[in-house]
Amino acid sequence: MSDKLVVWWYQRRLAFPLWFLTPLSALFTMLAAVRRMLFVLRLKKSWQAPVPVIVVGNVTVGGTGKTPTVLALIEHLQRLGMRPGIVSRGYGGAGTFPALVGATSTPDLCGDEPIMLARLSGVPVAVAPKRIEAAKLLLASKDIDVIIADDGLQHYALGRDIEIGIVDGGRGFGNNWRLPAGPLRESARRLKKVDWVLTNGPLAAEHSLPKGIEAQEMNLQTIGWRQVGDSSEIEVPDGETALVIAGIGNPQRFFAMVREQGITISETRVYADHYDFKATDFYHVSNEYPVLMTEKDAIKVRAFARPHWYYLKVAMALPETFLQQFTERVQGVAAMKKASAQAPVSTRSQLPNEAPNL
Structure with a gap:
């Protein structure tokens, strides 16, 4: 991804060199919609973890502040007495997956961000392109009671209990086109489905969120x-x-x-x-x-x-109002999952299947 391409993406209007990419954007939009619909209609099933799963992601390509947000959430969960773990795709890594990030891990094996997350948070981190495999590895090998997925808003195979969407306050959604003509992985309206929208810094005057979306500002x-x-x-x-x-x-x-x-x-x-x-x-x-x-x-x-x-x-x-709401939600999900795990098999079979928060 060239620096020039990013500059074009984040202009208010579609730059002329990107016009030729719009057919590919239409194809990308269609394929993404079909893929998501398979999960909505339950033609493809998502895997549900026995502990709360929190996805921190965005609908745009590029940095919005996900990594420092994940680290701040980890610290907050630890203050609550919880034992968090992190799953990541391991972008840029070529190692054998799934894998735990350890003292000898290098960026060329598991990616740069997982190593930074492991070193700065001190909590277990597992990487795999299929985040389900990373989550299962964490649960099997580490004593954790909550999972945070660094990115993965579009990885619907991993069931999630809480979704947090991050928006760059300065850049917004750029030209509002899908990849590759613009920076959007999904429509900005996707943020209506998440539990919270957080903006990294104040939202610039020239940008706006889709109608009906409320956001809280972090810095x-x-x-x-x-x-x-x-x-x-x-x-x-x-x-x-x-x-x-x-x-x-x-x-x-x-x-x-x-x-x-x-x-x-x-x-x-x-x-x-x-x-x-x-x-x-x-x-x-x-x-x-x-x-x-x-x-x-x-x-x-x-x-x-x-x-x-x-x-x-x-x-x-992170904004204090968000932290209060987040605490109540994650503790409620954790209690519900714990009660479900302890219930008799016959009782659990009557519980409705959880679907991803799409």
Whole structure:
């Protein structure tokens, strides 16, 4: 996915170069609708876990803030006394799936985001393109009582009890076209079916949510800079310019955060989301030259990081109203599933089958 394509996607109108992709968008829309309808009509069944399953996802391609949102939810669930685990697709990984993320896991085996989630959350993380397999592996090998799916809003085979849709407040839904002519995986109206819609930052004036959708605002907060090599806290680079790199879904958001801290940027380099950094990418960068990056990128350059390479640690602040509602819902689902598991077989057979929250 080129940076130019993303720029075109997030213009208000369909850019001329994308006109030629509209037939493919129509085909994508049709296939996605058929696939979803198979689950709605129960012609294909979704697997229901014995513990609450929470899906955190979006209807657009690219970064909206899902990963920091997942981390914030994990912390909240732990404060409630619950034992969460995370499932992820493991995008970019080529390892044997399903797999648990461990101390020896590398981005080329299981993807960059699962490693970051495991290191920062401290909870079990399982990866597999088929998220059902990852969820079953977690339940079989780890002591967990709630599962969070990082992304997977469109992965209907995994039954879910709670859905949270994330929207980038600054970019919205772009040109409102489906892939590949636009950034939408599904229609923005899909968000009417989720339990909560959270916007990453305030929704820009030029964007709007479909009628009938209410959203709550969350905000990404900066915690401080860390050295890539040892993660120790440092002061903001002062009095010198820096090279800023980003291999994430929304690099401009990160560049803006760096500028907001008063750091002078001499050069920015944009790489594809999930880019596999190599030492050769930095051969022409001076050893004394500060290089700033995101935490996700830091994971992939740690093996060859130099002393003046830093990453920005951030955390998502979730709205209090949402947290109160979320707590009641997840505790209620957990109690219901526990009671169902303890009920006699004859009683359980009379309970209605749960369908995914489509």
